[in-house]
Amino acid sequence: MRRLLLGSGGYREPERRELLFGAMREHFAGVERILFVPYAVADHDAVVSAMAEKGFGAGFPLDGLHRATDPVAAVEQAEAIYVGGGNTFLLVDHLQRLGLLEPIRRRVAGGMPYMGVSAGSNVACPTLCTTNDMPIVQPASHETLGLVDFQINPHYFAGQVLVRDGDELQEHFGETRDDRIAEYHQWNERPVVGLWEGTHLVVRGESVELFGGPARLFRPGRRALDVAPGDALTDALGA
Amino acid sequence: MRRLLLGSGGYREPERRELLFGAMREHFAGVERILFVPYAVADHDAVVSAMAEKGFGAGFPLDGLHRATDPVAAVEQAEAIYVGGGNTFLLVDHLQRLGLLEPIRRRVAGGMPYMGVSAGSNVACPTLCTTNDMPIVQPASHETLGLVDFQINPHYFAGQVLVRDGDELQEHFGETRDDRIAEYHQWNERPVVGLWEGTHLVVRGESVELFGGPARLFRPGRRALDVAPGDALTDALGA
Numbered sequence: 001m002r003r004l005l006l007g008s009g010g011y012r013e014p015e016r017r018e019l020l021f022g023a024m025r026e027h028f029a030g031v032e033r034i035l036f037v038p039y040a041v042a043d044h045d046a047v048v049s050a051m052a053e054k055g056f057g058a059g060f061p062l063d064g065l066h067r068a069t070d071p072v073a074a075v076e077q078a079e080a081i082y083v084g085g086g087n088t089f090l091l092v093d094h095l096q097r098l099g100l101l102e103p104i105r106r107r108v109a110g111g112m113p114y115m116g117v118s119a120g121s122n123v124a125c126p127t128l129c130t131t132n133d134m135p136i137v138q139p140a141s142h143e144t145l146g147l148v149d150f151q152i153n154p155h156y157f158a159g160q161v162l163v164r165d166g167d168e169l170q171e172h173f174g175e176t177r178d179d180r181i182a183e184y185h186q187w188n189e190r191p192v193v194g195l196w197e198g199t200h201l202v203v204r205g206e207s208v209e210l211f212g213g214p215a216r217l218f219r220p221g222r223r224a225l226d227v228a229p230g231d232a233l234t235d236a237l238g239a
Numbered sequence: 240m241r242r243l244l245l246g247s248g249g250y251r252e253p254e255r256r257e258l259l260f261g262a263m264r265e266h267f268a269g270v271e272r273i274l275f276v277p278y279a280v281a282d283h284d285a286v287v288s289a290m291a292e293k294g295f296g297a298g299f300p301l302d303g304l305h306r307a308t309d310p311v312a313a314v315e316q317a318e319a320i321y322v323g324g325g326n327t328f329l330l331v332d333h334l335q336r337l338g339l340l341e342p343i344r345r346r347v348a349g350g351m352p353y354m355g356v357s358a359g360s361n362v363a364c365p366t367l368c369t370t371n372d373m374p375i376v377q378p379a380s381h382e383t384l385g386l387v388d389f390q391i392n393p394h395y396f397a398g399q400v401l402v403r404d405g406d407e408l409q410e411h412f413g414e415t416r417d418d419r420i421a422e423y424h425q426w427n428e429r430p431v432v433g434l435w436e437g438t439h440l441v442v443r444g445e446s447v448e449l450f451g452g453p454a455r456l457f458r459p460g461r462r463a464l465d466v467a468p469g470d471a472l473t474d475a476l477g478a
Binding site: 009090129131132135141155159160174180181188 | 250400
């Protein structure tokens with residue numbers, strides 16, 4: 001049975017962190033060490049140290065995958081895997097080059113707990129097509145792990161943003177997330193879950209549950225649907 | 240001599256529009272009709288009509304390139320070209336598939352006036368790597384027109400954004416533009432011009448001039464430099 005914990009990101013507020021850490025303790029119960037995938041950022045040692053210092057392991061020791069001499073073997077032997085945030089294109093490029101997509105899929109299919117945050121949640125989807133990140137490098141393809149059959153847009157928010165211009169707030173006219181996801185659905189069919197910051201999904205087999213706050217579900221040709229924790233997300237996703 | 244007008248986007252305010260239209264009248268002086276490239280959006284007819292209705296041709300008739308039976312020939316015969324905004328990945332995918340990169344480069348090198356807004360400014364750069372858009376489709380490569388040898392980040396703003404949550408404003412913790420451009424520079428060398436909304440660049444041969452407001456210039460290993468209209472952007476870019 002697949003076991004996934006997929007976080008949106010934005011865990012800079014203490015209550016949000018506590019919620020995530022509680023979910024991690026449940027998700028990783030019985031696990032001794034977690035294999036951490038740091039490839040979404042450039043400095044792998046720094047991110048692993050920072051995660052530990054900030055307590056982002058929620059009590060579990062994190063082993064950086066970049067330290068393994070054989071990354072595929074490390075995935076094959078891991079008790080659990082945690083893919084951290086950063087730049088999704090960079091992460092996908094590394095996962096593809098190191099031949100890690102298939103080994104991770106196999107292990108997750110076999111029941112190994114997977115956790116992703118932000119870019120780590122993007123790559124749990126079939127493609128990177130609903131990332132917010134800048135395409136700073138070019139992976140061989142947009143294909144990602146496909147551990148779920150829907151797409152996630154992490155750090156989701158509704159409407160236009162406001163930006164600071166000195167002391168003033170100014171309306172920003174760039175595309176909203178809803179605009180961007182509507183564009184995605186002009187060319188793609190998969191449902192997209194817009195996950196507000198501080199929220200996460202827990203996937204157990206066919207069940208998909210939302211925690212921490214609302215999410216917006218986008219499906220081609222249908223109105224967007226706002227869902228709350230406890231709502232029947234599994235059915236709405238057709239999972 | 241190359242002649243480019245590269246707009247950031249965000250022209251929803253009347254003063255910003257007037258500034259852009261004035262620049263267009265100067266840029267396209269002597270031109271009778273402009274070839275408009277609508278491939279950054281899905282509905283080509285609709286965008287050409289909308290541009291005309293809103294007066295975005297600044298008095299010049301716009302002919303949609305999608306109506307041409309031979310798009311390469313249409314580019315070869317055009318007096319001037321205007322590449323509109325939308326999704327950069329979609330635009331690049333079309334330009335690559337239709338074999339338009341090389342013909343546009345040739346014409347611009349020969350002095351044909353080029354105008355781009357938002358995605359249309361992104362594709363004037365060597366790569367699409369500093370777009371803000373969602374990778375909704377996968378072009379064959381990140382390569383774009385390379386009409387200038389620096390990168391543009393359109394719709395630029397500084398700092399964190401604020402998002403609306405009902406009636407409240409909430410801090411958003413996703414990467415800032417400066418974070419994203421710093422990530423770009425961990426893997427790439429080219430200078431990046433962050434163009435605030437409502438601003439534009441005018442390129443004449445080797446000269447690059449900024450109009451309408453400030454821009455922020457990012458170069459690897461150096462502090463970001465805020466520039467104002469009238470500042471020596473050409474020298475700072477090393478163009």
